[in-house]
Amino acid sequence: MSETAIEALGLAKRYGRGRGWALRDCSFALPAGRVCALVGPNGAGKSTLLALAAGLLRPTQGVVRGPARTDLAYVAQDKPLHPQLTVADTLTMGRELNPGRWDGEIAARIVETLDPGARVRRLSGGQRTRVALALALGKRPELLLLDEPMADLDPLARHELMGALMADTAERGTTVVVSSHILTELEGACDHLLLLDGGRIRLDGAIDDLLAAHTLVTGPVEDLAPHTVVESRTTGRQLTALVRNEGGPVEGPWQTTSPSLEELLLAHLRASKTADRTPEGASA
Amino acid sequence: MLEYRIDRRSGVATYLQIVQQTKQALRMGVLEPGDRLPTAREVVEATAINPNTVLKAYRELEREGLVEARRGLGTFVRATLGAAPATSPLRGELADWARRARETGLTRDDVAALFTSVLDEHFEGDDT
Structure with missing residues (x-):
């Protein structure tokens, strides 16, 4: 399981000289077999990162290393297909483009309705998503990159397709990176998280580890030192803070709980917003 | 075949929901020794959760000696779980206690909160 499916080092992308960075200082290594949620607000750089990973964009700086073209499948947000x-023709095309590895059975199962x-x-839109996913899974990729795949699906179709995807990972150990700006679509299905905001990685790791590394603290407004506070808010006499479990357990007059994934993400997103308002150099 | 219902809003970790529902099925006699649990693939296809979550739940059940994994065959039930019988003296004492709690004016929610806090105190750190 220590094998790496995809790895980025100092990856950055700028679409033209006068424009801002769509992605910068991006380094991570995703272990094989993980189902990774790529989350972040609109414009965070999710699509750019996926297109770079798929080899469809050239990085401005840095490198990304992943499987060969033939061993990865990428489903873009606009799901390009031949109209x-x-x-049936589309699946035949899939079979002919992927000689020797095409899995007609799984492709057929996904479009059976x-x-x-x-x-x-x-x-x-939802039906096109099915066809695009059938093409991607039929290819039996080692790495599957999905850019907002569930956006135009109703809840039942979303559940079915996520189920089909999970069955595939259970059977073949496929590594999946799936982006969304809606966390609830991915919660439960993913075991790894990459949080992007403003073109930078804000969180990266196994979800269980990330949750275990943080504590949610509520109680009286008092100094939380020596703990590292990710983000804190005060409402009247009540303090709510997310802290990193670095200096041992939080002791004091506070109530401590383990954060939910949503609480963890929101706290980090609020914190990165605040950091972006401070001058360059003080952030990151 | 046992079907798991995953409630994402319950606040209970998904793998624990699988552990608890399996134990409930053992207590109710829905599962008996020798029965096969659904494969990870079957569970995730129906529930759209991560396969590792199912494997984690099955490992936990195995650690408690309730099931065993047989290589290439699946995960099988080894033991049953007996609940405290309805005739147990403990039940009588609890019923007596509940009656007294009600007489002192406690509501159902008050009693549930009290009971839960005592449970938490005495079973702290135990497996559910």
Whole structure:
């Protein structure tokens, strides 16, 4: 399990000289077999990171190392498919483009609710998502990169497709990176987290480890030193703070609980917003 | 075949929900020694949770001696779980206590909170 599926070192991307950094100082290593949630607000750099990982964009700085083109599958946000092909034609194309590794059974299972003779241009957004995912999973990739795959699916379809995806990882150990700005879509399915904001990585690690490394503290407004406070808020006489468990357990007049994943993300996003307002150099 | 219901809003860790529901099925006799638990693949396909979560739950059940993994075959039930019988003297004492609690004017919620806090105190750190 210590094998790395994809790794970035000092990765940065700027779309043109006069423009800001879409992604910067991005370094991480994702162990093989993980299902990684790539989360962050709109414009955080999620799509840029996925396109770089897929080898479709050239980095401005740094490197990203992952499996060869043939061993990865990437489903872009706009799900590019040939509009004139039928569902059945699209899967035939998938088989011909991936000789020797195509899994027609899993591809067929994902589109089984669709009319095989329907042309892609006639399909709804959610139906197109199914076809795009069928193509991606049929390829039996080592690494699957999905950019906001669930955005136009209803809750039932979302659940079914996430189930199909998890079954695939259970069976073949596929590494998955899936982006979303809605955490609840991914909670439960993912065991690893990459939190992006403003083009930078704010959190990176196994979800269990990240949760265990933080404590949510509520109680009277008092100095929390020596603990590292990620973010704190005061409402009247009540303090709510997220601290890192570095200096041992938090002792004092506070109530301590383990944060939920959502609480952890929100605290880090608020903290990174505050950091961005401070002058360059003081942040990061 | 046992079907797990995962409640993402319950605040209970997902693997613990699987552990608890398996134990409940053992107590109720829905699962008996020799029965096979659903495979990780079957569970995740139905629930859309991460396969490692299921494996973690099964490892926990195995550690407690309730199930055993047989290589290539699946995970099988080894033991049953007996609940305290309805005729146990402990139940009588608890019923007596609940009656007195009500007489002193405590509501159902008050009693539940009190009971939970005593449970937490006496079973702290134990496995559920």
